[in-house]
Amino acid sequence: xxxxxxxxxxxxxxxxxxxxxxxxxxxxxxxxxxxxxxxxxxxxxxxxxxxxxxxxxxxxxxxxxxxxxxxxxxxxxxxxxxxxxxxxxxxxxxxxxxxxxxxxxxxxxxxxxxxxxxxxxxxxxxxxxxxxxxxxxxxxxxxxxxxxxxxxxxxxxxxxxxxxxxxxxxxxxxxxxxxxxxxxxxxxxxxxxxxxxxxxxxxxxxxxxxxxxxxxxxxxxxxxxxxxxxxxxxxxxxxxxxxxxxxxxxxxxxxxxxxxxx
Amino acid sequence: xxxxxxxxxxxxxxxxxxxxxxxxxxxxxxxxxxxxxxxxxxxxxxxxxxxxxxxxxxxxxxxxxxxxxxxxxxxxxxxxxxxxxxxxxxxxxxxxxxxxxxxxxxxxxxxxxxxxxxxxxxxxxxxxxxxxxxxxxxxxxxxxxxxxxxxxxxxxxxxxxxxxxxxxxxxxxxxxxxxxxxxxxxxxxxxxxxxxxxxxxxxxxxxxxxxxxxxxxxxxxxxxxxxxxxxxxxxxxxxxxxxxxxxxxxxxxxxxxxxxxxxxxxxxxxxxxxxxxxxxxxxxxxxxxxxxxxxxxxxxxxxxx
Numbered sequence: 001x002x003x004x005x006x007x008x009x010x011x012x013x014x015x016x017x018x019x020x021x022x023x024x025x026x027x028x029x030x031x032x033x034x035x036x037x038x039x040x041x042x043x044x045x046x047x048x049x050x051x052x053x054x055x056x057x058x059x060x061x062x063x064x065x066x067x068x069x070x071x072x073x074x075x076x077x078x079x080x081x082x083x084x085x086x087x088x089x090x091x092x093x094x095x096x097x098x099x100x101x102x103x104x105x106x107x108x109x110x111x112x113x114x115x116x117x118x119x120x121x122x123x124x125x126x127x128x129x130x131x132x133x134x135x136x137x138x139x140x141x142x143x144x145x146x147x148x149x150x151x152x153x154x155x156x157x158x159x160x161x162x163x164x165x166x167x168x169x170x171x172x173x174x175x176x177x178x179x180x181x182x183x184x185x186x187x188x189x190x191x192x193x194x195x196x197x198x199x200x201x202x203x204x205x206x207x208x209x210x211x212x213x214x215x216x217x218x219x220x221x222x223x224x225x226x227x228x229x230x231x232x233x234x235x236x237x238x239x240x241x242x243x244x245x246x247x248x249x250x251x252x253x254x255x256x257x258x259x260x261x262x
Numbered sequence: 263x264x265x266x267x268x269x270x271x272x273x274x275x276x277x278x279x280x281x282x283x284x285x286x287x288x289x290x291x292x293x294x295x296x297x298x299x300x301x302x303x304x305x306x307x308x309x310x311x312x313x314x315x316x317x318x319x320x321x322x323x324x325x326x327x328x329x330x331x332x333x334x335x336x337x338x339x340x341x342x343x344x345x346x347x348x349x350x351x352x353x354x355x356x357x358x359x360x361x362x363x364x365x366x367x368x369x370x371x372x373x374x375x376x377x378x379x380x381x382x383x384x385x386x387x388x389x390x391x392x393x394x395x396x397x398x399x400x401x402x403x404x405x406x407x408x409x410x411x412x413x414x415x416x417x418x419x420x421x422x423x424x425x426x427x428x429x430x431x432x433x434x435x436x437x438x439x440x441x442x443x444x445x446x447x448x449x450x451x452x453x454x455x456x457x458x459x460x461x462x463x464x465x466x467x468x469x470x471x472x473x474x475x476x477x478x479x480x481x482x483x484x485x486x487x488x489x490x491x492x493x494x495x496x497x498x499x500x501x502x503x504x505x506x507x508x509x510x511x512x513x514x515x516x517x518x519x520x521x522x523x524x525x526x527x528x529x530x531x532x533x534x535x536x537x538x539x540x541x542x543x544x545x546x547x548x549x550x551x552x553x554x555x556x557x558x559x560x561x562x563x564x565x566x567x
Contacts, residue, residue: 003295006536044533051480052325053533093535227323227330228532231292234334235323245316245337250292 002039004230005030006093012066014086020073021116021151022082023059025066032092033065037124038099038221038254041069042229043081044091050077053093055226055249057198059119060126067092070151072116096229097253100124100219103194105133110218111161112182112207113142114199115149120221121198122152125159135160139185143178143203147171179206186214194218195257204262211257218257224248238262265549266556267542269303269523271501272424272449274385276303276358276524278545279557280514280538283505283528284309284362284388284428285334289348290355293531297539303524304358307348309390310378311363312370314340324461324470329480329507330529331461333473336364341374345381353383360426364390368403368416376420387421389413389448392430392455404430404455407442414446424449426503429494431483432458436490437497444498452503452526453491457483479529481507488520495521495562509533511544518557519564 013025032041035058042053054077056069073079084090100120103109109128111121121140129135138161144150145168153172156163164181165173174181186193195218197207204220211218224236231250239261240246246260267278281304287293290305299305317337324331339348344361352359361384365371371389378384391404391413403409410427417425427443429436431454440451456477461470487506494502504522508514509530517525530537554560 006296006534049327051328051330051533225321225323225325227325227332227529228535230296230535232286232288232535233323233332233532234288234317234337235321235332237317237320237322237337239319245320 002031002034002095004094004096005032006091007032008089008091011084011086011088011090014084017070017151018148021070023068023070024084025062025068026090026092027066028092032094033061033067035061035067035095036099037127038097038120039095040097040229040253041067041092041094042096042226043069044093045077045080046084046089050080052227053229054078054081055096055223055229057120057221057253058095058123060123070116070119093229097249098251100196100221100254102128102131104192106192107137108189108191108193109133109138110182110185110193110195110216111138111140112178112195112197112199112203113140114178114203115144116151117199117203117221117223118142118151121196122156124196125161129159136162138162139164141166141178141182143167143199145169177206179203179210182207183210186210186216197221201262208257208262216257219254220257220260222248222253222255222260263555265546265554267545269557271503271523272386274358274424278303278542279518279524280541281306281360281503281524281526282531282538283526284390286528286531289344290352293535294355296535298356300356301539301542302357304360304385305352305355306360306388306526307352307362308338309336309362309364310338310341310344310374311336311365312341312374314338314343318471318473320472322471322473322476324476326459326461326478326480327482329478329482330532331459331471331476331478332456333471333476335473341377345377349381349383358385359383360386360388362388362390362428363417368413371413372416372420375417379421379423384423386424386426387417388426388428388452389417390428390455392428392432404428404439405433407438410439410442411446414443414448418447426450426452428452428455429490430455431486431490437493440494440498444500448500450501450503451494451498452505453494453522454483454487454506457486479507481509483507484513488516491517491522492520492564509537511541511548514541514545515548515560518560519562521562521564523557523561
């Protein structure tokens with residue numbers, strides 16, 4: 001486990017990707033840069049009336065150790081975060097949580113991303129390729145409502161993975177829900193597979209069911225409102241399928257398929 | 263000369279007046295990965311009950327203006343697991359250990375305190391007679407002076423080291439309850455537990471936590487806490503541990519000035535888990551600047567109109 005640290009740093013780079021989506025890069029000085037795909041950060045929104053930090057999954061780390069997050073404006077916290085400018089001070093706490101476990105080399109990797117859940121999966125794909133996995137062994141399914149919800153298309157394509165964008169209105173890629181082409185892919189494939197998914201609860205539920213139905217192992221990265229992020233408040237718990245509660249922040253956010261009641 | 267941060271409560275000496283608040287640091291394991299617990303005057307554990315409790319179903323916390331509403335529901339591992347799995351870790355920590363005890367029946371409080379009496383590494387018990395989040399207990403003990411006195415007497419019989427009564431702000435007169443606790447044999451007070459509150463979503467018309475009502479904490483409650491600390495201080499000679507919305511060194515000083523001998527940091531840890539380390543350092547700087555040698559030069563020294 002990497003010890004989480006709390007540090008002041010600054011916004012190194014700000015990109016407005018699409019109307020409500022932003023990519024921020026920070027330069028951390030301590031442990032934070034030792035993060036792995038699946039880890040997340042707790043960011044302090046530099047405004048006094050936002051009391052809690054906000055959790056963000058890590059979208060990538062540059063060779064220099066700079067950390068990227070990608071977020072969408074959802075509420076007051078993210079709206080205020082979006083007003084930060086390059087050079088502004090930010091306090092980071094991280095890396096937090098349990099990261100993804102990499103697949104076996106002979107397994108086909110099925111990434112199922114939904115909306116703003118794609119960053120940790122993109123980071124996972126980048127890490128796998130850097131570790132020598134064949135990009136063509138990675139099936140990157142990415143669903144959104146419209147073409148505006150499929151972010152960083154060219155960046156994902158450049159990885160050389162098999163990219164399968166899906167939109168509900170058909171404005172980009174296949175039309176419908178992302179889990180339908182995933183199921184068709186699973187049915188047509190006869191190799192060992194492993195699923196990784198991050199996105200809205202409905203999609204995670206479908207990914208979980210697919211894993212259980214076709215006996216494919218895998219991991220889901222969950223989201224929950226998170227007062228502390230370090231395991232001490234017990235505010236972010238989810239029900240486990242074998243009884244009891246799991247803390248999303250430190251028992252997760254990455255859980256095995258079938259582990260959590262979704 | 264370096265100012266002296268040491269304080270004494272009911273004969274127990276603490277390296278500094280900074281403690282964690284119950285329910286905000288688990289059993290210490292997570293915080294210990296972030297800073298050495300020797301930086302704390304004491305660690306106060308999550309409430310321990312006789313039997314394990316899962317707590318309320320999620321969602322059980324909600325962010326509110328300058329604070330947080332929670333109804334975790336006393337989720338804890340229960341007495342047996344606490345003794346076998348958590349105490350061995352706590353025993354090794356270079357800080358004082360205060361175990362917070364809760365129950366739904368007086369006999370449960372007595373049984374838990376009696377078992378804890380056998381564990382020498384537990385320096386004190388903090389009696390939670392003020393949890394607003396479980397229907398069957400906690401607060402009802404601490405809302406009635408007769409029950410308060412009776413509870414304290416009962417646990418004092420079985421636990422031979424000091425007992426702190428954690429008082430509820432959800433009462434007509436906190437002074438009356440404090441006097442009853444003192445009568446029952448309390449050695450100190452923790453002031454205050456959370457304030458009863460509710461949070462609602464205007465769009466969905468839904469309450470934000472499954473228990474519907476919960477305990478409000480965070481900076482929003484600090485003025486309430488300061489007044490109650492000062493009211494108890496003015497009416498009792500027992501030492502007080504001040505709690506409520508501490509997020510900075512200034513906040514700690516305000517509590518000391520109002521009469522607290524020590525303080526507990528709760529919700530503030532969620533935002534800044536290493537806050538106690540920062541406060542310890544800044545408190546020393548403050549004392550040097552104010553030319554005060556001891557924490558006792560600050561306790562109760564508030565200047566009133």
